[in-house]
Every structure is written in structure tokens, then in C-alpha cells.
Amino acid sequence: MLRRIPKKRALAAVAAVMGIAVWQAPSASASVPLQYTTHRYVGSAVAAQYLASEPDYRAVLTREFDNVTPENEMKWGTVEAVRGQPDWSGADAIVEYAQRTHKTVRGHTLVWHSQLPDWVSALPAAELRQVLRDHITTEVKRYKGKIRAWDVVNEIFNEDGTRRDTVFHQKLGDGFVADVFRWAHAADPAAKLYINDYNIEGINPKSDAVYDLVKTLRRQGVPIDGVGIQAHLSIQYGFPAQFRENLTRFAKLGVQTAITEADVRIPTPPDAAKLATQADYFGRLWDGCHAVSRCVEFTTWGFTDRHSWVPDVFPGEGAACLFDENLHPKPAYFRINP
Numbered sequence: 001m002l003r004r005i006p007k008k009r010a011l012a013a014v015a016a017v018m019g020i021a022v023w024q025a026p027s028a029s030a031s032v033p034l035q036y037t038t039h040r041y042v043g044s045a046v047a048a049q050y051l052a053s054e055p056d057y058r059a060v061l062t063r064e065f066d067n068v069t070p071e072n073e074m075k076w077g078t079v080e081a082v083r084g085q086p087d088w089s090g091a092d093a094i095v096e097y098a099q100r101t102h103k104t105v106r107g108h109t110l111v112w113h114s115q116l117p118d119w120v121s122a123l124p125a126a127e128l129r130q131v132l133r134d135h136i137t138t139e140v141k142r143y144k145g146k147i148r149a150w151d152v153v154n155e156i157f158n159e160d161g162t163r164r165d166t167v168f169h170q171k172l173g174d175g176f177v178a179d180v181f182r183w184a185h186a187a188d189p190a191a192k193l194y195i196n197d198y199n200i201e202g203i204n205p206k207s208d209a210v211y212d213l214v215k216t217l218r219r220q221g222v223p224i225d226g227v228g229i230q231a232h233l234s235i236q237y238g239f240p241a242q243f244r245e246n247l248t249r250f251a252k253l254g255v256q257t258a259i260t261e262a263d264v265r266i267p268t269p270p271d272a273a274k275l276a277t278q279a280d281y282f283g284r285l286w287d288g289c290h291a292v293s294r295c296v297e298f299t300t301w302g303f304t305d306r307h308s309w310v311p312d313v314f315p316g317e318g319a320a321c322l323f324d325e326n327l328h329p330k331p332a333y334f335r336i337n338p
């Protein structure tokens with residue numbers, strides 16, 4: 001029987017035989033960069049600031065991944081903190097880097113209640129609707145053809161599956177979700193459009209709500225292509241129940257899924273046992289995504305413990321990434337790239 005070699009791994013092997021230096025193997029690293037081991041897009045969140053100022057950070061990102069997601073640079077609070085004074089510098093820099101290095105970009109995020117400028121929250125309903133439409137149209141058109149997938153709406157549900165009480169929901173009602181997908185699609189018909197959320201890895205009331213909404217929107221002909229599963233996990237709380245079943249039910253609806261923001265927090269300080277548990281969690285996320293053909297992307301929320309949102313937001317937890325502060329791959333990395 002013919003053994004199926006992933007295309008990118010085969011290319012790396014050919015390059016090696018021909019003596020082409022595809023990359024420089026660091027001493028403690030696996031022989032093939034992660035991006036060449038799979039048919040999935042393999043990404044990381046990236047910060048424009050470190051991309052510009054840290055050559056070692058940039059080198060590992062370039063070597064290991066073939067998708068980037070701007071960590072903050074495309075959020076409304078970044079691109080138009082002050083009304084009428086857009087700042088695209090960080091977003092532009094990341095998109096240019098991605099083009100130069102042949103990586104895809106996951107746009108993050110068009111509609112979110114967080115990192116939302118106060119001036120937007122203060123608008124009356126009719127004006128909010130128009131401003132939201134302009135925001136989406138402007139941002140999506142600016143990067144038209146350069147963004148593979150957009151997180152169009154982010155975190156619109158509560159844990160119990162009810163709608164989150166945001167300014168968008170309060171002023172525009174449930175229907176704003178269908179509207180924003182239509183506006184984004186009109187601005188870049190080729191981009192894959194996603195709903196994105198956390199705590200929807202397993203089957204639970206929140207993922208049920210996402211499932212029901214996606215089903216309804218598809219029936220209505222709303223252009224929604226995928227479900228982004230953030231996957232911010234902690235080894236303290238157990239691995240989500242029925243992860244694969246959840247991916248499968250979305251696949252049956254005909255939409256893609258993507259792991260969009262994976263990290264696995266550890267109560268500090270890390271030790272060998274905790275790192276092994278972390279490796280197991282990353283491995284189950286990776287394997288689960290690879291078990292379902294419509295799971296098309298595995299993106300982590302940063303790749304190095306040197307720059308991770310976790311210690312700032314979850315006191316007493318950290319070390320959540322695949323690489324340590326010195327950019328050495330951790331057990332979790334070797335679990336998914338043995």
C-alpha cells in the first residue's frame with residue numbers, strides 16, 4: 001500500500017535531497033518545521049511590534065507557520081480608536097509580512113464588544129448601523145484578496161447559549177449578525193467568513209447555540225463559511241468533552257472549522273508533569289482537527305511564552321505556548337511534530 005506523504009513534507013524532503021537549505025534546524029528541534037507536516041493551515045497570532053523588533057521571534061514564526069493572525073492590529077480599537085483617524089500601520093505591516101513570506105492571514109476581528117472604542121458604543125442605533133457597515137466595508141476592502149478567512153463576529157454568546165448583551169445586540173437586535181456577514185461578503189466575496197468564540201470546543205449550551213445559529217443562517221442563505229474555535233484551555237479544568245463530535249456536527253452542516261487561538265495554560269511554575277499534560281491537550285486538539293477533514297486550520301494564540309496574553313489575564317497561570325521564552329520547542333511542540 002502506498003503511504004500518503006503530506007505534500008509539504010514531501011517538498012521539504014525533495015529540497016533536502018537536492019541540497020536546498022529550506023531552513024536551519026536548531027539543535028533541540030524536530031527536523032521538519034510544523035507547517036510542512038500537515039495539510040492544515042498552521043498559524044500563530046502575531047504582534048507587529050515584536051515582528052519588527054525581534055529577529056529571533058520573526059525567524060521562528062517564519063519557519064514554523066504558514067498562517068498569521070494579527071493579535072490586536074485589526075481590532076476596531078486599534079484601527080480607529082479616534083473617529084475619523086484610522087491607523088492601519090500594524091495591520092498593514094503584518095499583511096505585508098505575510099505576503100512576502102507566502103503565508104495566509106486570518107483577519108481578526110470585525111465585530112467584537114471588547115477593544116471597542118467608546119465613541120462607537122455611544123452612537124445611537126441608526127448611526128451605529130451605518131458606522132458598523134462602513135467599518136466592515138472599509139477594513140475588508142482594504143485587504144481584499146489578502147485575507148483567507150475573517151473572524152467576522154467574535155464572542156457573541158454567553159455560556160448558557162443566550163446572546164451576549166453588547167451594544168450591537170442592544171441597539172441592532174439579533175439580526176445584526178446576518179447583516180455583518182452580508183456586508184463582509186460584499187466587500188470580499190472570496191474570503192471565508194467565520195463566527196468565532198471560546199468555550200465551544202466541546203458540546204455544551206454555548207456550542208449548541210453557535211450550532212443552531214449557523215444552521216439557521218445557512219438556511220437563510222447568509223454567507224457564513226466557518227466556525228472558529230478559540231481553544232484557550234487550562235490544564236486545571238480538563239480537556240473539553242466531545243471535541244471531535246463537535247467538529248463533526250459542524251462539518252455536517254457544511255461549514256469549515258478552525259482552531260483559531262489555541263493555548264494551554266499551566267499553573268505556574270511549570271514542571272515536567274504539567275508540561276506533559278499540556279502536551280497531551282495540544283495533541284488532542286491537533287489530532288481532533290486532523291480527524292475531521294473540514295477542520296482546515298490550527299492556529300495558536302502566540303507561539304512563545306515570551307509574549308503571551310495569559311500571565312496578564314490569568315493570574316497564577318502561564319507557559320501556555322508551544323515554545324518557551326527562549327524560543328525552544330516544548331514537549332507540546334514535539335507531541336504534534338514528533
Ligand code: XIL
Binds near residue numbers: 072230261309
Ligand atoms: C487578546 C490579546 O492577546 C491581548 O494582547 C489583548 O490585550 C486582549 O485581547 N479572545 C480573542 C482575542 O478573540 O482577540 C484576545 O486577544 C484573546 C481572547
